[in-house]
Amino acid sequence: MDHAADAHRTDLMTITRFVLNEKSKYPESRGDFTILLNHIVLGCKFVCSAVNKAGLAKLIGLAGETNVQKLDVLSNEVFVKALVSSGRTCILVSEEDEEATFVDPSKRGRYCVVFDPLDGSSNIDCGVSIGTIFGIYMIKDNHEPTLDDVLQPGKQMLAAGYCMYGSSCTLVLSTGEGVNAFTLDPSLGEFILTHPDIKIPKKGKIYSVNEGNAKNWDGPTAKYVEKCKFPKDGSSSKSLRYIGSMVADVHRTLLCGGIFLYPADKKSPSGKLRVLYEVFPMSFLMEQAGGQAFTGKQRALDLVPTKIHERSPIFLGSFDDVEDIKALYTAEGKKE
Numbered sequence: 001m002d003h004a005a006d007a008h009r010t011d012l013m014t015i016t017r018f019v020l021n022e023k024s025k026y027p028e029s030r031g032d033f034t035i036l037l038n039h040i041v042l043g044c045k046f047v048c049s050a051v052n053k054a055g056l057a058k059l060i061g062l063a064g065e066t067n068v069q070k071l072d073v074l075s076n077e078v079f080v081k082a083l084v085s086s087g088r089t090c091i092l093v094s095e096e097d098e099e100a101t102f103v104d105p106s107k108r109g110r111y112c113v114v115f116d117p118l119d120g121s122s123n124i125d126c127g128v129s130i131g132t133i134f135g136i137y138m139i140k141d142n143h144e145p146t147l148d149d150v151l152q153p154g155k156q157m158l159a160a161g162y163c164m165y166g167s168s169c170t171l172v173l174s175t176g177e178g179v180n181a182f183t184l185d186p187s188l189g190e191f192i193l194t195h196p197d198i199k200i201p202k203k204g205k206i207y208s209v210n211e212g213n214a215k216n217w218d219g220p221t222a223k224y225v226e227k228c229k230f231p232k233d234g235s236s237s238k239s240l241r242y243i244g245s246m247v248a249d250v251h252r253t254l255l256c257g258g259i260f261l262y263p264a265d266k267k268s269p270s271g272k273l274r275v276l277y278e279v280f281p282m283s284f285l286m287e288q289a290g291g292q293a294f295t296g297k298q299r300a301l302d303l304v305p306t307k308i309h310e311r312s313p314i315f316l317g318s319f320d321d322v323e324d325i326k327a328l329y330t331a332e333g334k335k336e
């Protein structure tokens with residue numbers, strides 16, 4: 001690898017150029033998606049800089065008398081304003097807003113964006129990697145947009161991604177043609193393609209779960225984690241890695257393989273993670289990278305949500321690892 005050449009590389013594959021190339025294959029594409037994506041990218045750049053300077057800019061801690069992080073409020077505001085000002089959206093669903101936002105007809109487009117402006121917020125104060133998660137649907141015709149346009153199975157999504165604010169700022173994106181990652185070059189202010197066509201290893205050496213909830217797990221989950229720790233087939237035990245920030249845990253799983261699980265338990269029978277803007281986007285990316293995502297009952301992307309903040313258990317990651325837990329739930333199902 002000729003680092004000198006790399007440092008002076010002039011043929012820069014920015015995320016805009018990459019998506020323009022992808023969309024140029026479709027004669028009907030008018031650049032609307034690229035314009036929408038550029039506004040999401042703007043939001044990510046803003047949040048990245050805010051997270052980096054959070055300690056200095058007194059952006060750490062809760063907003064006023066609320067139990068919401070200042071950065072959560074700020075991130076939500078910048079994404080809602082960027083998405084509305086793109087002129088390409090009609091419905092916005094944010095983890096931070098109880099109700100969906102219906103964009104004024106004068107500024108409306110055909111894309112519906114579901115997003116978690118800053119996921120893993122419990123990790124903000126201690127500087128652990130956090131991220132933004134988003135999914136994009138499109139309404140097929142010019143009908144008056146309704147919630148039904150977002151309460152769609154995840155497999156209807158056009159695109160999904162996340163931006164991780166960690167040691168570097170990395171935006172991972174899929175428009176349904178594989179998964180690519182772009183790293184923010186702060187000197188250029190541009191996301192540059194650094195991880196083309198990501199494929200998750202078929203089987204991994206890592207399992208990622210909050211074992212603190214173990215006493216409340218159902219049978220198949222408890223058996224699966226036991227199997228990871230004490231495999232009976234002579235294979236070596238898996239290592240436990242859990243950051244408690246979905247974007248960071250899923251990013252590691254995508255690149256290194258293994259499985260991330262947030263199962264249901266007696267305390268939260270529907271799990272913790274939200275279907276529209278956590279489970280669906282991450283499941284979309286996993287499938288596009290050759291992995292899979294399972295709810296304990298079905299393929300995650302086949303789920304049809306009935307509420308915008310609905311939760312679901314999720315098991316996602318390397319194909320073979322998720323197959324193992326699917327087998328345990330199928331066996332459990334047969335017993336019932």
Ligand SMILES: O=P(O)(O)OC[C@H]1O[C@](O)(COP(=O)(O)O)[C@@H](O)[C@@H]1O
Nearest residue numbers: 118119120121122210244245246247
């Ligand atoms: O602390 P727990 O129960 O393990 O939950 C951690 C999970 O919750 C999250 O922080 C989401 O919660 P928030 O939406 O409240 O940020 C995920 O990023 C993470 O995977």
